[in-house]
Amino acid sequence: MRKLVTMLLCVVLAITQIAAQTRTVKGKVTDSKSNPVPNASVVVKGTTTGTTSDANGDFSINVPASAKVLVISSLNYTSQEVSIGTKTNITVSLVSTEQDLQEVVVVGYGSKKKSDLTGSVATLKAAEIENLPFSSVDKALQGKVAGLQSVAASGQPGASQNIIIRGISSVNGSSNPLWIIDGIPVNTGDASRLQTTSNLLSTLNPNDIESISVLKDAASQSIYGSRAANGVIVVTTKKGKGGKTKFRFDTEVGQSNTAYTNDKYKPLSAQQYLDITREGLVNAGQTPANVTATLTALGLGNGIDFNWLDNVVRNGTQQQYNVSASGGNDKTQFFLSGGRFVQDGTTINSRLTRTNGNVNITNQATDKLKLGFSLNGGAVNQRAPLAGGAFGNPVLSSYFLLPTYSAYKADGTYNLTSASLGGLHNTIALSELDKRFLRQASLRGSVYGEYKILENLKFKSQYGVDYNVLEEDQYNNPLHGDGAASSGRAFSYYTRYYNWVWTNTLDLQQNITRGGDLSFNAQIGYEAQKSSGYFSSLQSQQFPPTTTLTYPASGASPTTASATISEYSFASQFASAAVNYQNRFVVSGSFRRDGSSKFSPNNKYGNFWSVGGTWNVDRERFMENVKFITQLKLRSSYGVNGSNTAIGNYDALPLYSFGSNYNQLPGSAPANVGDPNLTWELNKPFNVGVDVSILKNRISLTAEYYTRTSSSLLLSVPLSRTSGFASATRNIGTLKNEGIELNLSVVPVQTKNFKWDIDFNFANNKNTVVELPGGADIANGNFIIRQGVPLNSFFLREWAGVDPATGDPNWYADNVRGTKTNVYPGVNARVLAGNAQPKYFGSLNNTITFKNFTLSAQLYYNYGNMVYDTWGGYYTGAGFGATFNKVARVLDRWQKAGDVTDIPKYIYGGNKNFQSASTFYLQKGDFVRLREIQIGYNLPKEVLAKAGISSANFYVRGTNLFTWVKDKNLAFDPEQGTNSASNLNVFIPKTVTVGLSVAF
């Protein structure tokens, strides 16, 4: 391609040089679908003699008698050489470089031909990620990759998303994978310090992504060394293509509301609440006078019946607009894009807007030197309510605030009197009076130069930057709510992460034998990275008695003024190599040596490696006659990599910290025991897989088995407190994950006008805690970490139902389910009660294309986990928290001897600790969700061509439209983070959108 311009010049010159001894060769240049390729260059190899094809792809060229080979090339096609021989008419079918790309998979520090892969790599294309109603790309991954679990905890737009690839491999570290965007290992996750949730990836527009590769095994991961253990997600952004400038415009608008509701968990109406409270007071033995007095205090007769939930939830609107332009010539290509995304949450006080811009330029400076530049910027404004047990959480108030309290006074103004709200907060008023804002901006960009030292040897140097800024403001007004006690308060936090990476690689491709039967490619590289966090916090209180002055500057009393930094750095060398024998056998290896500031002096450097092998059975001679098998590939890998998320930036050092101040003079105190041997957590993945395609790819199956042992886990080892410390972090502990992944694609029908694609994926993972410090259990809230059982195992007192005779709550008195008791049993009665992680999950996708219509649907399924109703004791407790509202389920309470029910007798103030943690509040998390359903229509090309439009697609899409759950008592959405514990978060939305995509 780079030669095109030169060639064209040469062609002009060549005309004068045509010698007498020539003959004419005619021909046609087409693409792989036999469409003509105009303007293709046709040159006699080794000369400047040439021509170009015309609009029909035809060409005619006079060639010297000595000419043997023609070189045909065109923009966006792989150039091809054709031997002339004695032929006078030649048809050349060019292969599109785009199509070529599909055979190539992006992996760590480069790309590989699919047939060369020895590892487990799943890929997603732009079309699978574009225009979805999700605030960040990690949310779009749910159900798309076998073995990748993507779980939301909150429906807040911009909320963090938990991703687990092939199980959890760390107890104290993060399970989130390493994200590489255009070669830069970026900071991801929730970087906010005031918000309940946020997501650094929410500043990245999914529409700017060209492809995503998920690296799942040692062969693909280990090149990322000490950060690879949780898996690696490699994102490549869109690049420009030469030729006529192409424009694209996409828009989608729609509405969302709560995806899952359960009528059993509807808050009671005023009458229902007063009735059951009366019953509870009587059951508590109150005198009639007291009953009436208490009920009156709770609103009896005040005529109010206010549904807080109805006033907190809402239909959220949603819209996004994306434009892009792509073009250039054979030397320089560009891609420009811009986007705007606005999403309302399903509850008040919840919103996100994003504005994006993206520039990508590549230039072939000389024959040998290629330059590239990319810059992707995004700015997010997020507004998120409080979550969990905070009085300012609107979702909490919708279940806790009595229906006899109203958000408004009779005159229509806000009710701000704490006493008439039962001491809770009027979150409907606060959503207007208080402020909780996050402004998050990211710049991700890089410049690189790539130099061809030899035809088969390439040097590349890239400098990348990942810059994130978060500005957070919180204001609590002085009149009502969290700010009232301090006469108003405001926070202003500034957080910045500046992360730079300099990567240098040298790539070699070498045929070992002359014919190319045995080839070799290798890469060596050096990478330096530093991430610097900067944190500034300030707070003031004592505000003027108004709600319009909302910044700390207006507070009379500054209470926090602090700033600090936190940094980590990496210096790494790496190498990888693969040997290919006739495309039948491929053996690969990788090695990385990571040095990091996080590691202790005695373990400053870690070595990580992998080996992998592939046998492309279909390329064997004995398979030539097995026509029905298109592809048969066996592959396996093993290696060592690590995770360092459980190590704080300065954990390895023994430290004295400052802040133990006395009389406002500085004081110091020992702060960290340190460990001169502290190091990364080790992970050893083994993978074996088979890829089979039969009947011309009509049926394709990928099946994989993996096992990975994660050892040297960083755990807190309790110390004798006489040492002055409670615990020290040590590399001790082992976990194991083992599982199966299946991916089956079937094309049952494929005709000219009708195509039906089915894609099914399945993943099963078994997690086991193998070794803990001293073999001792580690208590972890409602979970236990115990040798021999999976991580995230619920450990609770076991609910034994309601005694039909008395209405008392019953639990099993011990952990062998021997006897029942109505006395809330001790800690020794706790039992293993299921796991927060599903046994298996995956999705079923159907796509039906009929002429210009496309119907597609994705069903996501999740089986075998339990979900804990964290706050259930309050709204289902049998009278506990009597001054808070209850849900409809309590109406099933026991009322008289002989009643068989699962809700105990309702007693004002509570019935024998029924509200305390037990398996009553644990529900099955099995669900199937219609994650996506879409009907699209491609406008006919003939119609569009008149308007100069190359393609236009109109669609209607539903997201999370239906959710089937197995447990009829499941209180909230089954998706509650990887801990499977509900926390009164913004409800996860179901969304209906319409979209339009136009290219011209």
Place this chain on the structure above:
Amino acid sequence: MLLVIVLLVTASSCKKTFIELNSPTSLTPEQALGTEADLQVALRGAYAGLRGVDFYGRSMPIWGDIMADNAYQSALNTNRYTFFNDYSDTKGATAGDGNVSGLWASAYSVILRANNIINTTVASNANVDQYRGEAYAIRALAYFALVRHFAKPYSDDPAALGVPIVTTYNPDLKPARNKVSEVYTLMVDDLNKAYTLMTKYTNSSQFSKYAAKALQAKVYLNMGDKTNAKTAALDVINNGGFTSLTAASHASYWSNSVVTTSKLETLFEVSSDAVANLAFDALSYLYSQAGNYGDLLCADDLYASFEATDVRKALYPTGVRAGLAAAFVNKYPVIQGDLSDTKVLRLSEMYLIAAEASLPGNEADALTYVNYITSRRGATAIASTGAQLFEDIITERRKELAFEGDRFHDMQRLKRNIVRSTNYPATSRTVPYTVFRRLFPIPQVEVDANPQIKTQQNAGY
């Protein structure tokens, strides 16, 4: 290509420091304790440790009264100290109790801070000696808190299990409990060193020579060593240069929350200033009725024991809480800004120790010293003799040192049953000396982590 490889290799090798990053907010122990000035900063850290919520910041002064007969929990409460208000053989705190393990952890954390100063290699000079002296006194105070709560009184059995003695830093140490007598020997020894090393008086919130001596007087009193207790108390009275609290200065003394240098009354207090304080967890919040807490009230019998003319009575204004008439405690009134400090050692107590230690044998001295106090409070002079005089001195201690964390320890060293007013729950109005919960359990977290102490849990737990 060779050139590039050479480049890569050199790039990687010359960047060793690139992956050595230091904490921006912390120093290594060597850096933090290298100079005389560093020791002063570390010493403040040790004092700040005393302010821990389950140490002198709140729990220590509260336990000393709520577990005795002075402070009780109102029916309207925030559920703090419930297990110490209502405790008996069948009720009360368990080995998992957060406050109890908080005391254990805070005390040993302060001991580590003190040890690091005591064991410094910085060359000796007047300042370094002063800092080390203060560290010795702080360490003695921490052991005094531990041994009195976790072990039998010295007066009962000096050979009983005390608490582990740790004087050097070793995170992997799993020590067994030392004997009570060994812990007392360490305290006396530390306080002798503190007395010798210190030459300066800084302010009311730091140990001085005579504050250390005052603590030693208290230690001796707990050992039943009346001779040494009296000698030490008189050394403070006669040579300390502190002035006595009078009836006229009484009210302003208790309302002041600022650290002083006047040498009036306070020998040592733990400071809570306007910034470094426990906020809602501060001692003053539990007593003050001005905030949202005010859980703890003054027992009716104690309130009744003050004569109308006694200026101390003014510290207990009356009112209604939870629908009942109650006497509030106004010894720690400041809950905003520079919070009320925790008084640990006062000159008045030296007179009370001198009085008690004069008995039996020297009733004249005893009367002189105890009436030094009554005469400065507007109370009627004590004139009794014999056993009644001893009893009157103990009662005077109750009245003078009420809500300063002292009463329970008097009941312990005197091996007395605690008889409480009807303000307390009926289940624990009488707490015999034999009730095992009068000693705290060794915290479960310690038992779990320390195999040597596993078999040394206090009886009953």
